[in-house]
Amino acid sequence: MAAPAGTAPSATPASAVSRHRIEQGFFSRTLPFWLLLPTLLVLLAIQVVPGLFSFFLSTQTFERGEQMFVGLRNFERVFSSSAFNASLFHTLFFLIGYVTLTLIAAFVIAQILNRKLRLSPFYITVIFVPWVLSDVVVGLIFRLFIVPDYGLFSSFFANPGIFPPKGISILTTPAAPPLVSGVPFPPAPALIYLIFASAWKALPFITLLILAALQTVSREVIESAAIDGADGWRTVRHITFPLILPTLIVALFNLTLNGVNGVGLVFSLTGGGPGTATEVLSYLLYTIGFGRLDFGRAAALSVFMAIINLTLILLTLRISRSEREA
Amino acid sequence: MNSTFASPQMYRARRHLAPWFFNGAMLVICFFVLIPVLATILTSLKDQTDVQRNPPVVFPCDTPDGQFNLSACRWSVEGYTRILEPRPNPNALLGFEYVGRMVSVYLPNTLIYAVSASVLVTVLAGMSGYVFSRYRFRARRALMVGLLAITGIPLLTNLIALYRIGVVLRQTFPGYEERLYVIIVYVGFFLPFSIWVVKSFFDTIPRELEEASFIDGCTPVSSLIRIVAPLAAPGLTSAFLMAFVGIWNEFIAGYLLVGKATLRTAMFGLYDFIGQFVIGYQVLAAGCIMVAMPVIVMFLFFRKTFFRAMVEGALKG
Numbered sequence: 001m002a003a004p005a006g007t008a009p010s011a012t013p014a015s016a017v018s019r020h021r022i023e024q025g026f027f028s029r030t031l032p033f034w035l036l037l038p039t040l041l042v043l044l045a046i047q048v049v050p051g052l053f054s055f056f057l058s059t060q061t062f063e064r065g066e067q068m069f070v071g072l073r074n075f076e077r078v079f080s081s082s083a084f085n086a087s088l089f090h091t092l093f094f095l096i097g098y099v100t101l102t103l104i105a106a107f108v109i110a111q112i113l114n115r116k117l118r119l120s121p122f123y124i125t126v127i128f129v130p131w132v133l134s135d136v137v138v139g140l141i142f143r144l145f146i147v148p149d150y151g152l153f154s155s156f157f158a159n160p161g162i163f164p165p166k167g168i169s170i171l172t173t174p175a176a177p178p179l180v181s182g183v184p185f186p187p188a189p190a191l192i193y194l195i196f197a198s199a200w201k202a203l204p205f206i207t208l209l210i211l212a213a214l215q216t217v218s219r220e221v222i223e224s225a226a227i228d229g230a231d232g233w234r235t236v237r238h239i240t241f242p243l244i245l246p247t248l249i250v251a252l253f254n255l256t257l258n259g260v261n262g263v264g265l266v267f268s269l270t271g272g273g274p275g276t277a278t279e280v281l282s283y284l285l286y287t288i289g290f291g292r293l294d295f296g297r298a299a300a301l302s303v304f305m306a307i308i309n310l311t312l313i314l315l316t317l318r319i320s321r322s323e324r325e326a
Numbered sequence: 327m328n329s330t331f332a333s334p335q336m337y338r339a340r341r342h343l344a345p346w347f348f349n350g351a352m353l354v355i356c357f358f359v360l361i362p363v364l365a366t367i368l369t370s371l372k373d374q375t376d377v378q379r380n381p382p383v384v385f386p387c388d389t390p391d392g393q394f395n396l397s398a399c400r401w402s403v404e405g406y407t408r409i410l411e412p413r414p415n416p417n418a419l420l421g422f423e424y425v426g427r428m429v430s431v432y433l434p435n436t437l438i439y440a441v442s443a444s445v446l447v448t449v450l451a452g453m454s455g456y457v458f459s460r461y462r463f464r465a466r467r468a469l470m471v472g473l474l475a476i477t478g479i480p481l482l483t484n485l486i487a488l489y490r491i492g493v494v495l496r497q498t499f500p501g502y503e504e505r506l507y508v509i510i511v512y513v514g515f516f517l518p519f520s521i522w523v524v525k526s527f528f529d530t531i532p533r534e535l536e537e538a539s540f541i542d543g544c545t546p547v548s549s550l551i552r553i554v555a556p557l558a559a560p561g562l563t564s565a566f567l568m569a570f571v572g573i574w575n576e577f578i579a580g581y582l583l584v585g586k587a588t589l590r591t592a593m594f595g596l597y598d599f600i601g602q603f604v605i606g607y608q609v610l611a612a613g614c615i616m617v618a619m620p621v622i623v624m625f626l627f628f629r630k631t632f633f634r635a636m637v638e639g640a641l642k643g
Contacts, residue, residue, distance in 0.1 A: 031546050032461040035453040036469075039517060042450065046514020047476045050487035057486065109355060112348050119349060125629055126356040129363060132625045134575030136593045137614045140600070141362045144369060144607055149380045152365055200362065205636060212637045261480045264577045268597055285482050290582060295486060302483035310478040317474065 051306070057299035074300035078288075084301070086184050086276060087284040091260065093187045094280055097195040098202070099255045103248070105199065106206035113207070114214040124208070131204040135264025142197040143269050146170040157189070171270065175277050188277035190270050198265055202258065206251045213247035214240070246319065253316040260308060281305060370611035373402035377607040405612030408603075428613060431588055432595035436574060438505070439591065443512035444569035447520050450513065451565050452558065455524030456550060460533070477518050481578065484515075489582050496585075508583050512573050520565040523639045527561025528554070564635035567628055571621050592617045 061070045078084050109127065113120050130138065145153045148169050158167035168189050175188035217240055225235045241248075263282040270278040272287065279287070285305065289298030368384065369377060376386040387399040411426035424430060458470060488511055496502045531554065539549040555562070580591035590598075596613050603609040625632060 053487035
């Protein structure tokens with residue numbers, strides 16, 4: 001820092017001034033560009049171009065080793081397939097269970113942590129361990145619980161008294177016959193188990209988000225509500241809840257995005273099975289693209305998923321922006 | 327339950343008993359959250375006959391007549407040795423070496439990918455985060471919205487294209503380096519989030535410091551390196567740590583983009599174990615523990631940095 005200031009006067013005044021002017025003029029005007037350039041190049045190469053390329057692939061077919069333009073036929077074929085229909089419902093049921101379970105559990109835990117117990121930092125650290133684990137590890141850990149016969153929980157699930165008529169085995173029991181044909185409801189036990197495993201993994205992050213929001217709610221507001229005669233439930237409903245609503249929405253969309261896109265846990269926990277009972281959209285995309293090497297249809301499905309994602313992100317932005325302005 | 331205890335009236339009335347009640351509740355919650363991890367550690371320390379018991383046992387400490395007895399515990403590190411596979415080697419430092427693929431191939435690969443990609447992510451995010459925080463220019467808003475839109479492209483959408491691009495690159499360039507490709511892909515995946523985190527850190531550093539350094543004769547570049555970067559170190563650290571953990575744990579991109587068996591990642595190794603050790607659950611559990619341990623330790627050391635980065639990244643990004 002001191003060096004340029006010290007050396008500048010010793011150089012000949014004219015050259016120092018002109019050098020200074022060049023730096024100030026050319027360099028400082030274009031500095032932001034040079035700083036941004038590598039980032040832009042990488043993002044272009046890894047995110048933008050591949051995204052557009054997938055869009056292009058969705059209009060192509062690769063039959064008989066030849067690449068051909070087929071317009072929207074890939075989309076038609078994907079959307080009309082029964083596998084897509086089933087996996088759309090699997091994803092929907094998964095999301096409903098996963099988002100509800102995680103949000104409620106995280107809200108309750110965050111409320112307790114917000115009491116600023118002396119051990120709160122310790123609790124937060126312990127609760128956060130699942131966040132650091134990868135999807136594959138979480139899937140394996142939960143798989144070890146339920147491997148037939150030898151898993152710690154497998155005898156619990158196999159108990160006919162708890163799960164009539166003859167007990168279940170998460171990894172092999174198929175879904176019950178659907179109540180409405182074409183809608184895979186009720187879902188297979190494996191899908192419900194997948195919801196619990198995913199919620200366990202997502203819980204820490206969502207708890208932290210809600211806790212951060214709760215800490216911005218001032219104690220005075222809560223206490224004055226109590227003085228006005230509000231009971232506990234009313235305080236939560238009319239004071240806490242509206243105040244942290246923007247964060248809850250961010251959490252909701254975050255969970256939905258992760259739920260739609262996450263595939264690692266399905267890989268290591270159930271592998272899409274039993275049958276296709278846990279084949280969610282992202283796993284279906286994988287099986288079409290890399291199992292059957294039908295890149296055209298996989299790309300069509302991935303464009304569909306990208307549209308879901310972008311809509312969710314735009315909605316989040318809209319809501320958080322309108323909240324900020326309000 | 328929650329609604330009742332959120333009430334300050336109730337809270338005040340129960341002030342003397344509230345702390346132990348909530349501490350008790352939290353301890354129970356913590357225990358339940360940790361059950362899967364603890365169970366995995368226990369499984370990883372059993373021997374083959376104990377993981378194959380029906381009904382299963384939590385602790386391998388029962389005597390033949392079914393009594394629980396601590397002195398009868400059969401703890402075993404068989405799971406770990408089957409992953410490490412130590413072999414005598416006179417040339418090695420300790421007289422033996424580990425030849426298990428997980429330790430000799432997969433974990434080193436993951437370490438290389440994670441370290442190099444997160445260093446690159448940190449440098450690039452530092453540079454562009456600085457620009458987004460300090461400069462106002464015409465394309466700024468468009469670029470920042472673009473950054474958000476990019477996070478909306480599902481990983482698998484990009485991976486389909488990146489997989490095909492990788493195939494083409496391999497055929498076109500004889501010197502194609504798979505590792506380089508994977509590293510750049512990881513940089514691209516983790517960059518948008520890191521830029522948001524770093525930018526929000528830069529936003530908290532007062533501009534006056536830089537202006538003062540200009541007056542002292544600093545050029546913008548030297549001011550960035552000497553004044554701003556040290557102040558932004560916590561932000562850059564958190565960007566590095568988040569990227570490191572993310573890449574360490576990443577499975578699907580490494581699985582799809584790496585073809586050579588010697589370049590595969592640790593997560594692939596674990597996934598591969600599912601088929602390999604169909605019945606050796608203690609090996610699977612030991613693998614999970616070994617792969618997860620580095621990032622768990624890292625998290626315990628830097629937990630505050632992680633928490634801050636997460637909240638910043640989620641709420642602002």
